[in-house]
Amino acid sequence: MIEISPSKVVQVIFLSRExxxxxxxxxxxxxxxxxxxxxxxxxxxxxxxxxxxxxDYAEALRTAYTEATTPTADYLMGMPHLPENLEAGLEALGVDVTGEEEDLL
Incomplete structure (x- = not known):
């Protein structure tokens, strides 16, 4: 369903917490x-x-493609609670990131 490795999402979570x-x-x-x-x-x-x-994930994905008017890094880094949102999104999608988190610690 998702076309980004969970380890990359976890990397964004960890970096955003810094x-x-x-x-x-x-x-x-x-x-x-x-x-x-x-x-x-x-x-x-x-x-x-x-x-x-x-x-509605497919719709969210289409919206992300069509409404990308600013650089993604700028948009996401300006999002309040980015790490929490990413964690909750992965959980909702049923993605277990336990191994990826342990690798980064």
């Missing part, structure tokens, strides 16, 4: 994703935020 210290690295990481990964990352955050229900 605050200003990880901001440049987070920006570079998101900027380095391909367009499909960026759209999925955005859709996951929207599902986690409650802007879309899990059954």
């Amino acid at each position: 605050g200003p210290a990880g901001q440049a690295q987070l920006y570079a990481f998101i900027d380095g994703l391909n367009d499909e990964e960026k759209a999925h990352l955005t859709a996951i955050a929207w599902v986690g935020r409650g802007a879309f229900e899990i059954e």
Whole structure:
């Protein structure tokens, strides 16, 4: 269903929790994703935020593609509670990231 590896989403979660210290690295990481990964990352955050229900994931993905008017890194880094939204989105999608989290610790 999602076309971004859970480890990449977890990397964004960890970098976003570093605050200003990880901001440049987070920006570079998101900027380095391909367009499909960026759209999925955005859709996951929207599902986690409650802007879309899990059954509307395909619509969230289409919206992420069609309404991308600013760089994805700028948009996501400006989103309040980004790490929490991504975690909730992954959980809603049924993606277990336990192994990925342990690898980053």
